[in-house]
Structures are given as C-alpha cells and as structure tokens.
Amino acid sequence: MPLVDESYGVADVAKGVYWADRPRTFDNPGFVVRFAYARAAWVVRAAGELGVENGPPEGYAGDELVLLRLLGEMPGWAAGEARGFVSFLERLGRAYHDVHERCPALPKGDEKPRAVHGARVALARAARIAIGNGLTMIGETPRERI
Template sequence: MTPVELSRTVLRAVRRAVDEGELSVAVPQRAVVAPPGPGGCGDYATSIALQLARPAGQPPRRVAEILQQHLARTDGVADVVVTGPGFINISLQGAAASAAALTREILREGTAYGHGDALAGEVVELRIPYDIRAEVVADALVRIVGSQGGRVEVGHREPVNLRPVPASDDPALLGPDAARWALLHPAAHDRPRITADHLVQRESNPLFRIRYAHARTRALSRNAADLGFTPEPGDMGDMEEGVSGLLSLLADHPRVLARAAAQRTPDSLARHLVTVADAALAVLPVVLPRGDEKPSAAHRARLALAEAAGAVLAGGLSLLGIDAPQHL
C-alpha cells in the first residue's frame, strides 16, 4: 500500500464512521500520512483525528479510537496504535510489498511524484520588493504551489508580504543553478552566503551531492542495460537500514511538497532533497551485481528504487528551477 493509497484508506475509514453515526463531520478531501514522529510507531502516522476533533465535538483521542477500529479491519493493515493526544500510527502488512508499491508509484508518476491538489483553486498573491532573492524565491513558489494545484500571482507593490533577507553580494557570479541554490537553500530569515563553495565538486557542497546522486542513478540504469536487465519493483532481499531510510524519505516527499507550498518555504524542499540524496548515495553501491554475481530479482528491485530516488531528486530540483544533469 502506497502513501497515496493509505491516505485514501484513512478517508474511507472516516466515511464509514460518519455513515455508521459514530462521527458527525464533513469528510475532508485529503488525509496526510507521513512517517511517525517522536513517540510514534509503525510505518505511517496521521493526525486526522486532531483535525476532526473540533467539528466532531469529541476529544481527539476518542476520534482516533473510532477510526482505529475501522482501519484495523482494512486489508493490508497489520496494526493500528493511537499515541499522544490522538495520533494514529499504522503498520502495514509485508514491508517488501509496501516498498514495491511505493517504488512502482514513483516510477509511474516520474518527476511529478508528490504533485497533488491540496491547493486546488487557491490563488496566492505574492507582493515582493525589487530584489534578486525575492524574485528567485517567488519564481520557485510559482512552481511549488502549482505542483499542488494552486496558482501564484507575483507583483511589486506595497505592502510587501514576501521579503527574504537579501544577499550581500551579487549571486549572478555563481552561474544560474548555483546562484538559485545559494538563494533558495537558506531559510528566508537567514542571509545567503554567496561564495565559491557553491561551485566545488565535493561532498561538502549540498547541491553537488544532490546532482551527483541523480547522475549516479542514471549511470546505474545505463550500466544495468549493458548487463542485460531493467528495473522491476519487488522484493529487494535483505532490507538494510539504509534502504528502509530511503524508502521513508521517498514516501514523505508528497507531504514535504504540500508543506512547502502551504508555508511558502522552498528552503524546506531544498533541505529535503539533500537528505534524500545522502540516503540514496548510501544505497546505490549495492544496486548492481558484484564480481561474477548474476543479476537477480533483488537487483532489478534495487535498480527500480534507485530510479525512483532519481526521479524525486530531478523533480525537486526542477521545482526549484535547477537543472538535474544526466552526467556529472
């Protein structure tokens, strides 16, 4: 079960609770599911009970317990636990099957994975000063908000409602991609560093790590083709901790995009891409067969995971207006 499918499952549980008279609420259009936070457990968690508590006129934990009963009877769900004030933690049956389903979903959607309709019909008005950083942030938000179904209108008029701290130096000296990264990676309240560090081809440069990880996924696909095999989502064999961590980050990508759009924070997307790249770089060495080893179903599944990670990295960079080269 993919995060999108699980989100629909949560909404169906709400609908059943409403139909059976256990809750009196309007069924929301979207249920956010994400890896559990501190104190959570299982594969995914949702805070929908906290969202529904006030309109339902019941404590969040009671709403969560009602939904828990419906979710526990769903095919593909192994366990449901309520923690804290009303967080619903969900464990899925068959980690390998869940990983394959997530990988298949990402490969199907490609660089558009994580795009949704959370802001459908919403028009965001950005009023910015005449400043290069404000221009670049607004341009990225046009793409990010658009990925969630919304639309951004940018204007230069008072009162300003988007004023990130300007850069001290001219970022154009870095070239277009490094300049955009230098302006977008820091939070809006932090002053960007315009230094040659953004140009070095080393691990110390976060943008280099993202682009290198993406280029490595493309190289693995080319090398696999030379060995005569193609990606196929499935059982990756022993699920090393690094693989599980990468899967969790990929599963969290739709939530990261939705949050970046809603909170107008392209920097949160940039930081997420760095984390995905670092997790991918730790996994990529085990994708291809080694020595005399023959390509197996596990290798095809790992190649599919690598391609999925590459799609997320390329899609995220595209939303920031930065190129993701095939070779590096």
C-alpha cells in the same frame, strides 16, 4: 534528456534556490543532490546495458528502507516552503549515496543478476525520478553527468 515524471511533484516551491556548483565534494549540499541524480541515472543506464530489469520492491533493509521512507515523504515536503524542501532534497541525496555505496544495484564482476539487483535498480529508478523532479521544482535542470 533527464527523466522527469510530469505528473509527480507539482508543487508551489520557490524557483531560484541555488546551491554553489563548486566545490564538487560531499561538503557541498548542491553537489550531493546533483551527484545523487547523476549516480542514479548511471545505475539505470548500466542496468539496461547489463539486462538487469526492475524487480519487485522486496527485501529492502537498513539504508534502503531509509531511502524508501524519504521517497514516500517527498510530496509532503514539496507542498511546504522552499527552504524545508531544499533541506529535504539534501537528505534524499545523502540517503541515495548511502544506498549506492552499501547496497549495490548491479552485479559485480561475473556475478549473475539476482532478485535483489532488480529491486535495487527499481529503487535507483525511483530516486532518479524523485531527485530529478525536485531539482526541476527548484529551477535546476537535472544533469546525468557531472
């Protein structure tokens, strides 16, 4: 079941803003947003399996700060008109992909979890909640697997 924070993002955004399901490439904005949600959900699941817990939001830089700024802007965009909010979700999805690719939340191989991993897991969890709420607000059901 998707994790959605019911108390966050209560907005009057028009329902039924649909993106195409195919092609499932980064050229399709709908895929970008849906896959960002699925990727963040995977990170949260895998972190739990590996015992990597949320850490304090410290040490963010570069792409992580861009994502953090966008997460902070979400309530303002959600209060606006639907087209602007959908465009915002696309930017949020792309920002999450940048973080996922360049700033791994999970240790690799035999690497031990460090504080940076906990901070990045917390950021992935926040992105999952925000993107999931955004998808719900435009009338889509967030999917953890694509």
